[in-house]
Amino acid sequence: MNYPVDMAVHPEVTGFFDEATNTISYIVTDPASDACAVIDSVMDIDYAAGRITYGHADAIIAHIREGGLRLEWIIETHVHADHLSAAPYIQQELGGRIGIGEKIMEVQETFGKIFNEGTEFQRDGSQFDALFVDGDTYQVGEMACFAMATPGHTPACMVHVMGDAAFVGDTLFMPDGGSARADFPGGDAGELYDSIQKILALPDEMRLFMCHDYGPGGRDIAWETSVAEEKANNIHVGGGKSREDFVRFRTERDRQLAMPKLIIPSLQVNMRAGEVPKDDDGRPMLKVPVNGL
Ligand SMILES: [Fe+2]
Numbered sequence: 001m002n003y004p005v006d007m008a009v010h011p012e013v014t015g016f017f018d019e020a021t022n023t024i025s026y027i028v029t030d031p032a033s034d035a036c037a038v039i040d041s042v043m044d045i046d047y048a049a050g051r052i053t054y055g056h057a058d059a060i061i062a063h064i065r066e067g068g069l070r071l072e073w074i075i076e077t078h079v080h081a082d083h084l085s086a087a088p089y090i091q092q093e094l095g096g097r098i099g100i101g102e103k104i105m106e107v108q109e110t111f112g113k114i115f116n117e118g119t120e121f122q123r124d125g126s127q128f129d130a131l132f133v134d135g136d137t138y139q140v141g142e143m144a145c146f147a148m149a150t151p152g153h154t155p156a157c158m159v160h161v162m163g164d165a166a167f168v169g170d171t172l173f174m175p176d177g178g179s180a181r182a183d184f185p186g187g188d189a190g191e192l193y194d195s196i197q198k199i200l201a202l203p204d205e206m207r208l209f210m211c212h213d214y215g216p217g218g219r220d221i222a223w224e225t226s227v228a229e230e231k232a233n234n235i236h237v238g239g240g241k242s243r244e245d246f247v248r249f250r251t252e253r254d255r256q257l258a259m260p261k262l263i264i265p266s267l268q269v270n271m272r273a274g275e276v277p278k279d280d281d282g283r284p285m286l287k288v289p290v291n292g293l
């Protein structure tokens with residue numbers, strides 16, 4: 001696939017770090033207009049109390065309002081397993097279309113079964129406003145953007161490229177953080193390696209923005225690097241690491257990882273484009289499948 005890269009466009013990128021989940025959400029602004037996009041927003045949850053709030057999303061909304069920006073897109077790089085999306089809340093406040101990869105349908109099929117969602121749960125991605133396939137293009141104002149399919153962590157993972165900025169979701173982490181896990185249902189370490197190679201094939205100067213950072217070794221949280229940096233220094237794939245070595249390493253590492261703390265609520269909400277499911281009486285309600293994951 002030949003992707004329409006345009007390194008001459010330099011969008012302004014503002015990151016919002018969520019301490020509770022180590023997620024970075026972004027506002028990306030078209031340099032030629034007042035249009036912007038939000039990538040991977042976060043809804044706050046106190047899971048022990050079953051309480052949902054919107055402090056993180058409100059900070060993003062305030063930034064957009066104060067800047068006089070117009071929100072056109074609310075993008076999810078994938079169905080996150082470690083935080084809940086605030087996409088519908090932001091959309092209600094500011095408008096914009098919610099988009100995700102078309103392979104969301106596979107994710108909905110898998111987790112629709114695990115959570116025993118019944119027939120009223122649609123598995124056709126219709127909860128989202130737009131479903132992207134590999135190479136799809138779209139606009140944020142006058143800025144041409146495209147989606148690149150990068151499965152492996154999950155089937156629906158996509159990297160979104162806007163000018164000289166790429167939002168990598170859960171594929172790569174910062175060079176000293178390596179790569180995302182590939183052991184969730186539908187994940188595949190070999191596919192993840194191939195997807196990472198697609199990112200590393202982008203121009204060396206492409207700015208890469210992470211979805212997560214955990215500050216390995218106690219360093220300060222960071223979320224921006226470049227293709228050149230990742231190619232040279234990424235501890236899991238840098239220096240031309242082979243597919244075979246990566247798959248062996250990734251598979252062994254994933255066996256030792258615990259489930260993300262918020263995977264149970266995250267999947268139920270995020271596979272519905274950020275809507276909390278409702279019980280038969282219309283009350284927001286989450287389930288816990290016992291020994292189901
Ligand atoms: Fe993820």
